[in-house]
Amino acid sequence: MRPFRLLSLVLALALPLAAAAQQITVSAAASLTDAFKEIGPRFEAAKAGATVRFNFAASGVLLQQIGQGAPVDVFASADQETMTRGVDQKLIDADTRRDFAANVLVLIAPAHGGPELRSLADLGRPEVRRIALGKIETVPVGRYTKQSLEAANLWTPLQPKFVQADSVRQVLDYVARGEVEAGFVYRTDAAIMGGKVKVALTAGGHTPVTYPVAVVSESRQKALAKEFAEYLQSPAAQDVLARYGFAKP
Amino acid sequence: MNTTNALIASTDWSPLALSLKVAAVATVLALIAGVALGWVFARKKFFGASVLEAVFMLPLVLPPTVIGYAILVAAGRRSPLGAWLREHLDYTIIFSWHGAVVASAVVALPLVLKSASAAFSGVDRSLEAAASTLRQSPLSVFLRVTLPLAWPGILAGTLLAFARAMGEFGASLMVAGSIPKQTQTLSMAIYDAVQAGHDDLALLLVVVTSLLSITVLVLSSRFFSLR
Numbered sequence: 225m226r227p228f229r230l231l232s233l234v235l236a237l238a239l240p241l242a243a244a245a246q247q248i249t250v251s252a253a254a255s256l257t258d259a260f261k262e263i264g265p266r267f268e269a270a271k272a273g274a275t276v277r278f279n280f281a282a283s284g285v286l287l288q289q290i291g292q293g294a295p296v297d298v299f300a301s302a303d304q305e306t307m308t309r310g311v312d313q314k315l316i317d318a319d320t321r322r323d324f325a326a327n328v329l330v331l332i333a334p335a336h337g338g339p340e341l342r343s344l345a346d347l348g349r350p351e352v353r354r355i356a357l358g359k360i361e362t363v364p365v366g367r368y369t370k371q372s373l374e375a376a377n378l379w380t381p382l383q384p385k386f387v388q389a390d391s392v393r394q395v396l397d398y399v400a401r402g403e404v405e406a407g408f409v410y411r412t413d414a415a416i417m418g419g420k421v422k423v424a425l426t427a428g429g430h431t432p433v434t435y436p437v438a439v440v441s442e443s444r445q446k447a448l449a450k451e452f453a454e455y456l457q458s459p460a461a462q463d464v465l466a467r468y469g470f471a472k473p
Numbered sequence: 474m475n476t477t478n479a480l481i482a483s484t485d486w487s488p489l490a491l492s493l494k495v496a497a498v499a500t501v502l503a504l505i506a507g508v509a510l511g512w513v514f515a516r517k518k519f520f521g522a523s524v525l526e527a528v529f530m531l532p533l534v535l536p537p538t539v540i541g542y543a544i545l546v547a548a549g550r551r552s553p554l555g556a557w558l559r560e561h562l563d564y565t566i567i568f569s570w571h572g573a574v575v576a577s578a579v580v581a582l583p584l585v586l587k588s589a590s591a592a593f594s595g596v597d598r599s600l601e602a603a604a605s606t607l608r609q610s611p612l613s614v615f616l617r618v619t620l621p622l623a624w625p626g627i628l629a630g631t632l633l634a635f636a637r638a639m640g641e642f643g644a645s646l647m648v649a650g651s652i653p654k655q656t657q658t659l660s661m662a663i664y665d666a667v668q669a670g671h672d673d674l675a676l677l678l679v680v681v682t683s684l685l686s687i688t689v690l691v692l693s694s695r696f697f698s699l700r
């Protein structure tokens with residue numbers, strides 16, 4: 225009996241190691257949170273033995289983590305600029321880069337008691353005290369917002385009202401709690417908090433919101449990482465993305 | 474050296490000024506509340522005193538996110554207090570530096586409270602009794618006998634509280650946000666600099682914060698040894 229016990233103990237201890245050998249970490253833009261949490265198990269089901277871990281944050285923060293040596297295998301960004309920066313810094317395998325989704329920038333207000341906003345210029349009205357947007361340097365939605373407001377010549381005059389958030393989801397949270405009167409998020413984020421926020425308008429004047437995915441240069445699971453990146457183009461994954469309101473790139 | 478000088482020259486120092494302002498106001502609030510509560514807990518015995526004291530000490534051990542969430546729930550737009558303030562006084566602490574003051578005062582309070590309570594307990598009661606026989610009112614006894622005797626301990630705790638308030642980050646970020654030149658304190662500026670990859674700026678701000686904190690801690694230990 226003894227040797228068996230020992231053997232089973234060794235096997236039990238070794239099991240996590242075997243599993244870890246098939247595990248990848250995916251760093252994905254905060255706006256992808258809900259869709260990716262659903263795509264993850266589907267990928268695992270389609271690929272026996274594979275485990276996917278997710279790390280969600282603002283794209284700029286994720287790239288910063290990768291640059292500092294975080295053990296990440298796949299990077300999905302909410303804009304081309306961040307991904308290009310990663311390619312330039314040789315952190316990303318440029319050959320594996322593919323666009324897999326698109327999104328729309330919208331202006332939202334709290335559903336109850338929020339101001340009626342018919343145009344971007346309405347943001348200048350006195351009852352709009354605070355406007356939440358992503359941090360320009362690290363959060364893609366902040367940069368899209370800046371482009372949009374600059375195109376409307378509103379960036380400078382509205383500046384005193386800005387509250388910069390750590391990710392698009394924090395902007396969403398600020399508006400949903402009613403702590404700010406307006407905020408800029410993606411259409412897919414607004415849909416998640418449908419009961420608490422209302423979409424006032426679709427903001428134009430910015431570069432198209434497209435999501436690239438790529439394998440990280442330092443990945444130790446490149447084959448599996450590449451499979452996950454390609455899986456995002458599959459009908460099964462595209463179905464999930466479409467259900468959350470993402471468009472095709 | 475030249476690059477360091479250029480960095481220092483190009484750095485926005487408003488977070489430093491704001492941190493000092495927030496910590497100073499928060500420390501004054503914590504001092505007033507801490508001395509009052511410390512005296513109560515040192516001198517008055519009543520049912521539930523130790524539980525109540527533990528409640529005031531909680532911010533010392535709770536995660537800052539809990540403090541931040543509690544303040545949002547208590548004073549946010551959807552709370553009765555927040556709604557009332559907004560409607561009648563057109564005022565809110567959310568996304569204003571006052572929010573950072575409230576958060577810092579809450580986390581700094583336990584440090585003043587504990588040292589004040591200990592200092593009051595150490596005051597010789599017979600001296601107070603002697604003052605009372607000299608027809609001094611209770612308030613006068615407190616101001617002319619108790620407080621001067623307890624003062625070094627209270628001051629040491631207050632300096633600790635100031636250092637703690639300077640270091641406040643999590644709760645302040647949740648309540649006041651990180652708005653450049655308005656609510657962005659030193660700790661938030663460091664966080665933003667690290668996130669954006671401005672490591673040299675982060676390092677500079679870290680050095681400044683550390684020097685300030687060391688100064689305050691050295692002063693604090695001087696006062697503790699005075700007792």
